Amino acid sequence: MAQMNLLQAINNALDIVMAENDSALCFGEDVGHFGGVFRATSGLQEKYGKARCFNTPLVEQGIIGFANGLAAQGSTPIAEIQFADYIFPAFDQIVNESAKFRYRSGNEFNVGKLTIRTPYGGGIAGGLYHSQSPEAYFAHTPGLKIVVPRNPYQAKGLLLASIRDDNPVVFFEPKRLYRASVGEVPVEDYQLPLGKADIMQTGTDITLLAWGAQLEIVEKAADKASADGISCEIIDLRTILPWDVDTVANSVRKTGRLLVSQEAPLTAGFASEIAATIQQECFLHLESPIERVCGFDTPYPLSLEKEYVADHLKIYEAIKRSINY
Amino acid sequence: MAQMNLLQAINNALDIVMAENDSALCFGEDVGHFGGVFRATSGLQEKYGKARCFNTPLVEQGIIGFANGLAAQGSTPIAEIQFADYIFPAFDQIVNESAKFRYRSGNEFNVGKLTIRTPYGGGIAGGLYHSQSPEAYFAHTPGLKIVVPRNPYQAKGLLLASIRDDNPVVFFEPKRLYRASVGEVPVEDYQLPLGKADIMQTGTDITLLAWGAQLEIVEKAADKASADGISCEIIDLRTILPWDVDTVANSVRKTGRLLVSQEAPLTAGFASEIAATIQQECFLHLESPIERVCGFDTPYPLSLEKEYVADHLKIYEAIKRSINY
Amino acid sequence: MQGLQQEKAMNTEIYKESQVVHTPTFIDGHSVEIPILKILKEDGTVYSGAELPEIDQVKATKVYKALAFHRVLDERMVAAQRQGRVSFYMAALGEEAASVGGAAGLEDQDMIMAQYREQGALIYRGFSLENLMNQMFSNEKDLGKGRQMPIHYGSSELNYMTISSPLGTQIPQAAGYAYGQKLQGKDAVTICYFGEGAASEGDFHAGLNMAAVHRAPVIFFCRNNGYAISTPSDEQYVGNGIASRGVGYGIKTIRIDGNDILAVLKATQTARSYALAEQKPVIIEAMSYRLGAHSTSDDPSGYRTKEEEEKWHMHDPILRMKNWMLAQKWWDETQETELYEKLREQVLAAVKVAEKIDKPPVEDLVTDVYDQVPAHLQKQLDELKVHIKKYPEAYPFTAGRIK
Amino acid sequence: MQGLQQEKAMNTEIYKESQVVHTPTFIDGHSVEIPILKILKEDGTVYSGAELPEIDQVKATKVYKALAFHRVLDERMVAAQRQGRVSFYMAALGEEAASVGGAAGLEDQDMIMAQYREQGALIYRGFSLENLMNQMFSNEKDLGKGRQMPIHYGSSELNYMTISSPLGTQIPQAAGYAYGQKLQGKDAVTICYFGEGAASEGDFHAGLNMAAVHRAPVIFFCRNNGYAISTPSDEQYVGNGIASRGVGYGIKTIRIDGNDILAVLKATQTARSYALAEQKPVIIEAMSYRLGAHSTSDDPSGYRTKEEEEKWHMHDPILRMKNWMLAQKWWDETQETELYEKLREQVLAAVKVAEKIDKPPVEDLVTDVYDQVPAHLQKQLDELKVHIKKYPEAYPFTAGRIK
Numbered sequence A, B: 001m002a003q004m005n006l007l008q009a010i011n012n013a014l015d016i017v018m019a020e021n022d023s024a025l026c027f028g029e030d031v032g033h034f035g036g037v038f039r040a041t042s043g044l045q046e047k048y049g050k051a052r053c054f055n056t057p058l059v060e061q062g063i064i065g066f067a068n069g070l071a072a073q074g075s076t077p078i079a080e081i082q083f084a085d086y087i088f089p090a091f092d093q094i095v096n097e098s099a100k101f102r103y104r105s106g107n108e109f110n111v112g113k114l115t116i117r118t119p120y121g122g123g124i125a126g127g128l129y130h131s132q133s134p135e136a137y138f139a140h141t142p143g144l145k146i147v148v149p150r151n152p153y154q155a156k157g158l159l160l161a162s163i164r165d166d167n168p169v170v171f172f173e174p175k176r177l178y179r180a181s182v183g184e185v186p187v188e189d190y191q192l193p194l195g196k197a198d199i200m201q202t203g204t205d206i207t208l209l210a211w212g213a214q215l216e217i218v219e220k221a222a223d224k225a226s227a228d229g230i231s232c233e234i235i236d237l238r239t240i241l242p243w244d245v246d247t248v249a250n251s252v253r254k255t256g257r258l259l260v261s262q263e264a265p266l267t268a269g270f271a272s273e274i275a276a277t278i279q280q281e282c283f284l285h286l287e288s289p290i291e292r293v294c295g296f297d298t299p300y301p302l303s304l305e306k307e308y309v310a311d312h313l314k315i316y317e318a319i320k321r322s323i324n325y
Numbered sequence C, D: 001m002q003g004l005q006q007e008k009a010m011n012t013e014i015y016k017e018s019q020v021v022h023t024p025t026f027i028d029g030h031s032v033e034i035p036i037l038k039i040l041k042e043d044g045t046v047y048s049g050a051e052l053p054e055i056d057q058v059k060a061t062k063v064y065k066a067l068a069f070h071r072v073l074d075e076r077m078v079a080a081q082r083q084g085r086v087s088f089y090m091a092a093l094g095e096e097a098a099s100v101g102g103a104a105g106l107e108d109q110d111m112i113m114a115q116y117r118e119q120g121a122l123i124y125r126g127f128s129l130e131n132l133m134n135q136m137f138s139n140e141k142d143l144g145k146g147r148q149m150p151i152h153y154g155s156s157e158l159n160y161m162t163i164s165s166p167l168g169t170q171i172p173q174a175a176g177y178a179y180g181q182k183l184q185g186k187d188a189v190t191i192c193y194f195g196e197g198a199a200s201e202g203d204f205h206a207g208l209n210m211a212a213v214h215r216a217p218v219i220f221f222c223r224n225n226g227y228a229i230s231t232p233s234d235e236q237y238v239g240n241g242i243a244s245r246g247v248g249y250g251i252k253t254i255r256i257d258g259n260d261i262l263a264v265l266k267a268t269q270t271a272r273s274y275a276l277a278e279q280k281p282v283i284i285e286a287m288s289y290r291l292g293a294h295s296t297s298d299d300p301s302g303y304r305t306k307e308e309e310e311k312w313h314m315h316d317p318i319l320r321m322k323n324w325m326l327a328q329k330w331w332d333e334t335q336e337t338e339l340y341e342k343l344r345e346q347v348l349a350a351v352k353v354a355e356k357i358d359k360p361p362v363e364d365l366v367t368d369v370y371d372q373v374p375a376h377l378q379k380q381l382d383e384l385k386v387h388i389k390k391y392p393e394a395y396p397f398t399a400g401r402i403k
């Protein structure tokens, strides 16, 4: 075990993979010598050479196109998109190519070895273009896996699992926690399962569901609620696609209530998918409507960020609303 | 009134706008002399000149970038994306630019005059890349309006409203119905309201909700259900974003049941948003879980298209499931 | 070979080294001369002084037979589409030399990443008539499991990447594929075909620049056939074709007569050696003309004249090669007649077989989305099976086979 | 003016007209010579034979004051960021001539679509110090309503398009904007700034080709400052800079010394006349160097040496202009000292004012998403207001002002 922050955990996972797998490559804008603008790939070029860890030209559609080609060829590309807000120029390569590569070819070819890492999320005074949480844009795309860790331990274990998983994975890293989240992380190799949610705290009155950086906020709200005598079960979804319906549904069957919180805007976010599925799975068990506590249906603002975000007070209010329904 | 098919209705709307508004332009791949691969812009270059109706180079991100610029400048660009499956290279220009132009500038600039037309949907043996219904990908984007007509009358009235609306609109045209759907269309100018759903048929037992080409299928299912004595209320959403919560919620409060059907895959489709919102709005009125009858969570296949699609039989079964819950 | 010596690296410290001027001096599309390589004349003789590609009678015959097969296949399949037997087809009439000659200039281990009008390369590689047919009839023997529209072939065994409809996406992918080949020390390059229309996509810019910067051994092969559906190339770009862009990327570039099979072969062979030796990309621009319709859904009379098309019939690449083969005494008219007769029969017979083969089973709806079928898809499939059993007549292709 | 005569259209029927060769002949990054325009020497004298831009003492003084203002603003705001008074800043140290000179070569009705390091153009246009500050402090007087990070300025009145962070997106937009200007017969062009890094984006390819094909009067102005964050330009491209790409698009292109204010001015003036007269795009590549950090979040010592930076300090564009101004007797050292003192005071004072101004009211959260606030946003806002009233201490910027 060692103390690591989330960035160090990511860096450590990449190091393990680069060491064990000659065909693993890390690349993206400023990823090479400099180690990325957040320094997630720090030291890797020095250790594994410029051929395997390098800067790319500034073109996201090219980064992912290049990565798709490498993956199809049998290499293990780990591509970085500098900010999730800048992943959209690569949307076609991800949604029409990565996700459909295996299916359209009848498994003659696949890009299962592809992993896309990208920092997402707000709370850093980043405004419209350094704060987005675009996971839902990808969640409508069969063929992709989508993974979001919430702390250093998960970051390492889930990233290792994502890289080794034989499907293209979009791995969203909560950048607000890059340095803020510090914890004990095993130095050795380990993996956490994809597609499995994590029950962080058991409770009886309401299920609170979130992923990534939002869990910190949810925990705070749960603490506040527990002071009122409300017992919250907290679930970290961890994998957005394909998601762990069973764990969530079992919990809701027990608690009778569900609140989903996400950083992204409410409308057509992934919380909506969860609500839609759970109202069906748990119809007879639900004692109140499923609450979604999300970002406003606006672009991500700067000076009104506090007002915009799904903070612990809004979640706390929604918990009470649900309980008192 | 005249008999028009859906394409003719579109063409007629474009003609009206081009005639009344000197700064209106139609462009896209093969849109000029040839009139588009579906011939929606037929005759417009002849009538309004090559400067206002033209072929673009083959680059969707360029088409929408160019259109954004024109709209910001004060022109009225009506850009065509040849197939909705090919809209993804323009995703960044739409989601990060068109949608956020006004907000980020504090209304110093806007692209409200932008309209993007694109044929969507399956049922034409088009396989993965000539069948997609990507409306949900855009629905998570505040700042956009999303409109889908179901027949020639709507196509003309909604397109005219979309072009004149002072917000960027993505207008999805059901290509399966381009020639198949024929109906009476007023020759004169008229508009249908954006943001308002259309109650096509009133009923008492269950609300069936869909948009675009899917309504034909829903009607067929409703007919079959009515033979069993089930009275269906059918609602055409018409505008996906911002959508008409009130009309749907009022209907569900009356019928107690809701089924949403979409062509796109189930997971994180727009049906999920509707289900999530309505379970909240109508919690105490719902007599059974909200049903979603959608495409499979796979890419759109070719030879197994019949099996893949949300056909009237699957909808019919879901109606019964809901009624018998 | 002119232009093929180990070049000096482009100096990027231009600020200090350029020629200095004190009045505004512009460059433009005319600033570079782009010669065009031609080896074979229409009459089948070779230009004097022309440097021939590596080719002997065996190889020439293989190339010629692939061309003939391609021509016949296109002819028959366009007809089959008209008869409603197949839903869609795309012919490459008049530009077959680009794909067949390109493949012939490579080795079998080289990866071919094509756009969609390069069935010639796959034919040359030896994809069987049955495989072609099974794909077009999307039956259960299709390697692609009947999921894509006709002509979206692919074969892992033959190193021919499955075709994808979105244009241009294979261009940066080819750069990545070739980079992987290089990294793993393979004796192999990647060839990436695309049309002059697709070259307008952002992915083109991305792919060429990435390949240049990261020195990927990829041959970017542009088929400039003058049209992108109805859009003529002068509404696609106003520079000097696609080749002139090579200057901007710092990529070695050659323009060739795309209907001259020997020029295609020569350029591809030269490009391959260069790409492999230097571990750098090369651009080939093959000038040709799309003599047929864009696809069976298209009718070119809406956007061009018969006269324009007529002019190009003279440049038929297959006839030109035939003349050369005859002149070489490697071929004669009896062989010609026999070959075409046999091919027509074979293709017709293959259609009849393929159209009777079952569609894929319902299970294929959910496989290959992921490496394994996840729980939610298994559930969707199970429900579907129950549903199909209830309404078997609505799902005729699969109902009979559901257990 | 060489290179500026009405050019003959590029012949796209290249097939028949190119020089024919019979051995493989390649072109590459060396196939075009790109001269660089320089007018002003470091010592403030002008190269002999140099063609001067249109400039008189009034204009020169305006340009020089804008440069000085820019330098002081950058200096102070970098310091203010270190003090934690402002969250973020981007300086343009060493390359101020590109933006100021570009704006000075235009008319006020021309649209400026910048990347983010071109505050110089906005300063030249007369954007007030207050407006600059209000934006950076995202207070309620910010024209952008406090929604974007510092330095994302915009002004409809001054025809300066609001900055957008995603790189390259403004390039095809500029093509469209200029096309609209042309269509409406405006006596106006659009200038589009971007870095050599952003020129790698697909949108660059899209925008340049569309402008060329559709003849949009747009000046594509590339600031080639050698770096994109930590990525040096030789890892960005291996061709001859960005100018060499002009050949491929068939666009008139000029490379200039970006630190030579007279060259920038001359090139922009020439480009503007050409773009307007011919209704065609022009490319200007201004060679410079990003002397400062990429932004206040960046530390260049991680990727380049002090020695490298040192070399470039010699090329300071403002000092060079000052020398010229002194030589012209249009400026003296007393004026210089006074100007800088006054500017420093003004900027400091403006910081103190702007940082005390209120943040925007909570209503601004939901306006401008659409032309009107739709029902669902009004509902979200109403609920938020109730919530804020319940927890006023958690929302200190807005709580006090909610009715």
Ligand SMILES: Cc1ncc(C[n+]2csc(CCOP(=O)(O)OP(=O)(O)O)c2C)c(N)n1
Binding pocket: B029, B058, B060, B082, B086, B089, C117, C165, C166, C167, C168, C194, C195, C196, C197, C198, C199, C223, C225, C227, C228, C229, C290, C294
């Ligand atoms: C991204 C994308 N946009 C549009 C299309 C529709 N489309 C199919 S083929 C074609 C024209 C391609 O022209 P070109 O690249 O010159 O190839 P050619 O057909 O001439 O062989 C178009 C526009 C597509 N398949 N993909």
Ligand SMILES: Cc1ncc(C[n+]2csc(CCOP(=O)(O)OP(=O)(O)O)c2C)c(N)n1
Binding pocket: A029, A058, A060, A082, A086, A089, D117, D165, D166, D167, D168, D194, D195, D196, D197, D198, D199, D223, D225, D226, D227, D228, D229, D290, D294
């Ligand atoms: C689409 C996109 N990708 C990545 C970024 C992050 N980013 C901001 S500035 C920058 C470098 C830009 O370099 P260049 O265009 O040369 O301009 P310069 O900073 O040198 O002025 C990068 C990578 C971004 N803003 N947008």
Ligand SMILES: [Mg+2]
Binding pocket: C195, C196, C197, C223, C224, C225, C226, C227, C228, C229, C290
């Ligand atoms: Mg073509």
Ligand SMILES: [Mg+2]
Binding pocket: D195, D196, D197, D223, D224, D225, D226, D227, D228, D229, D290
């Ligand atoms: Mg730069």
